[in-house]
Structure formats: C-alpha cells, structure tokens
Amino acid sequence: MELTELIVKSAVILVVFGLTLLIAMYSTWAERKVAAFIQDRSGPNRAGWGGMFQPLADAGKMFFKEDFIPAKANKWLFIIGPGIAMITALMTSAVIPFGNTFIWDGKAIPMLGVETNIGVLYVFGIVALGVYGIMIGGWASNNKFSLLGAIRAASQNISYEVAMGLSIIAILMMSGTLSLPEIVKQQHGGNWNIFYQPLGFIIFLVCAFAETNRTPFDLPECETELVGGYHTEYGSMKLGFYLFAEYINIFVSSAFMATLYFGGYNYPGMDWVYTQLTTALGPTAGHNIASLIGTAVLFIKALMFIFFFMWVRWTLPRFRYDQLMDLGWTKLIPLALFNILITGAGILLLKPWLTALLD
C-alpha cells in the first residue's frame, strides 16, 4: 500500500470512527428528544440550544461517578465486558462503503475502512461476537439478574441471527457477491433492493431490532423483571460503554440496512449531478464532491433509520420472552425460507422472461 493511499485510508477510517462516535453521542440526545416529543413533552432543552450539550453533561456525569466493582465479581472479566461490547460495536463499520471512490493524487481510493470481498460475512461475524461483551459482563457480575439478562441476550441474538442470515441470503442470491461495495454498485440507478426484497427487508429490520437489544426486544435489560439485566451491577463509564455500544450498534445496523436495501450512497439523479459537477469543477474535484454528496445521502438514510428505531421504541411495549422466541423461530425463519424460495423462483423464471421482454 502506498503512502498516499495509506493517508487517505486512515483519514477515512478516522472520519468514520469520529462520525460514528458523534452520531452515537447525539443519538442519546435524540432518543430523549424523540421520547419527549412522542409523549407531548419537550425533552432536554436547558443545556445549550435545544439541549445540544446534554450528551456532554451526561458523559461528564458518567466519568465522574464512582468506578465500582462488586466484591465477589470476577474483576478482569467485569472490566473486559463493556470493552468487548464497545470494540465489536466499533469494528463493524469498517466494511461499510460510506461513499464512492475518492480521487487523491490521481488515484481512486474507495471510501471504506477495509476492502474485502466478504463484507457481509464480516459484519455477521463481528455482530455475533458482540454478544460476548454482554455475556461476559453479565456472568462476571456474579448476580442472578445479570446472568439471566446475559443468557437472554445470548439466546435472543443466536435465535435472530438465523432469521437475519436467511433474509440476507436472498440478497446474496440476487447480487451474487458478498462484497458490500459491489452490492451498492449493483443498486445504482434506482435499482434498490427494497423494491425486490420487501419481505426480506422487513425480516431483516425485525432481526436488527433484536440484535441491537432494542424495544420491543430489549428483554436482556428488562427493568420490570431483571432490575437492569446484564448491566445491573455496572456504573460509571463502564455502564456508559454498554449504553454507548448499543447506540453505535444502532447506527451501524442503520447504515448496514441503508447499504443493503436502500442503495447505500446512491440517490435518484446522481448521474446528472455527477456530470454537472465534473463539467463545472473538473474531473477530480467534481468526482470528489459528488462522492461526498453520496456519503451525506447515506448518512441521511442511516439517520432516518435511527429515528425509526427510536420511534418504534416509544411506541411498542416489550415482548414476553416466549412470544419473542415464538416470533423468531416459528414466524420469521419460515418467512425467510419462503422468501429465499420466492427469490430463487423469481431469478430462475421471472428474470429471463423479463429480460427477454425488455430486449
């Protein structure tokens, strides 16, 4: 890897990292605002304009609280738990293409952290690792409620990962690749996967809620039954890390959904904008600005998904645990399998007919 490429790559990684943290930080503010608005209140509005400094105040409070470790807890695992949750949450965004290529020094460098041809698998692997953070933290607390919360989280994540993987398979059948940039490129020109995979998208969305432990699937931290679930014994910034990891997960899964189903950085009329910009500003600057607009579009899509996550949280009550398992195993998995069948039939029968019709 050459030096310029390395510099641009690290810049991209740092910007993505910073933006992820910033968005996760302001997600806490947005969550409280959305909750308040839905409940006819006005939410935090004292710290700065519209409560804009509220996340800073919250973080400051978290930092200055006593860093407490229970006497009978496994000290190292207790500390490692939130760390793993945070690391896995941050690692996922590495393979998401946040934009088209960026031309620097005559070289086109893709705007994503790691170029790999197995992006989808990577995301799944890291998301599956994420449950270790919760599991270890809950076990190390040496508390029945924490352990129950951790067990719930583990079984819930495993159950919904099956349906999630099956819903993705339909996408993979259509695109024929595991590479995320390739999947995004195939959605160019309004060919968004949502139009071909509405059922798959709904299954994926439900599973994303379950994977990020959000309402209506937030049973791991179910206050009414388990005090605080896996983070009952946590306080200070260790608790902050768990909560923060949840918001990062929300952002990443939002970006992932936008990438897989809503065309990633593609938007209607982007070719026209591209030609306008390149003729006006020259091939390099125009291309770069067009790429940045695409990035902004992807972020807008992701933010809309984050809003949807919050909207759902303040609408739906929590599922009962048997309902959760019932929905996962007896409804979503058969539906996902059915979706694969339909997609296969469509590719085999409908596509040749349609292409013949169009030719």
Add this chain to the structure above:
Amino acid sequence: MQLTNRAKQVSNKTMTFSESLYLPAIAKGLAITLKHFFKKKVTIQYPEVKRYLGPVFRGRHVLKRDEQGRERCTACGLCAVACPAEAISMVAEERKKGEEHLYREEKYAAVYEINMLRCIFCGLCEEACPKQAIYLRHDQFVPVFQERDQVIWGKEMLVEDMNNRYEREAWTKEEAHQIDRLKAEGKITSVPTRAIP
C-alpha cells in the same frame, strides 16, 4: 347493569398468521405516536413561564400585621396544635409598656418558627388561627432550599412587610362564599384586593 356503551365482548380466538406477525397493529401504533410527535407540547417552561395558581392555592406562610402595622399573632399556639406535621413552634412573651405600636394584643410570639421541610401546606394553621394572623399566600411558593439553615423559617421571613403587603380578594370563608355567589349571579365581575383581614 350497563353504565356506558364502551363495554367490549372479550374474544379469545386464536390470532391469524398475519395478526401473529403483529405488523398491522404495529403500523397503527406507529401512526398514533407520529401524530403525537407533531402535537403541541403541554410542558410549561417553569422558571420563565408560571402557570396561574388560583385564589385558593396554598403557598408560603405569612404572619399578618394589622392596618397600623402591629403583629396580629398572640402566640396562643392553636396553629401548632392544629398542625398535623408538627412543623410550627413558638415562644410567647408578654407585651411591655411602650410596645403597643408593635403588637396588637397583650401577648405576642417572641419566636415563631415553621419547619418548611415538615410543612405539608394543608392550611390547617390558617383555619385554626383565631386572630387571623397566619395565612398561606396564594401567589408565592416556598423557594427551593440551597442550605440546611434555610429550612426553618423564623419571624424575619414570616412577618409581613408593610411596604409590600399581601393582598387578597377575600379573607374569610364567608367573605369568599359571598363573593363567589355575587359573581355567579352576575352582580359583580371583580373585587378589589385588600391587605387587611
């Protein structure tokens, strides 16, 4: 017995497949919350905006003086007896010669203390007072405490300031009832406030 027409027959039928996916019900719920998202907020931004409390609100206490500025309280202790929270305590003193312009009766409260953490603002002291000396103001709160020594209010906090007197439309129950009746009959629309019971 049927009281309203809102009663619904309970149905325990098993859900159909589409119902058990919950999606239509979820969409309905989301529509409701989105409607509330854009509704006018009911919050009153408290320190900047204060809501109207009404003439019968029971706020902070005041020990009234009469028209000549003499304290009305005679330290009979009925308010302390009436107080369910035992928030009131006092020390009585006999009026000396030359203090007639300060105290209305021959006995007065040298010390009069209300513990504002104990007080439940029930207004029974006001009801019990035979001299119409203690009232709960309808227009002022007890402010938030910053220190522990701000909790017990002595006479310097309670006795009325003659330059900034507490004014009310009615000072007794009978008076208030009469005003209400006249207002209901349409004979008067407003009553001038006055400071003297």
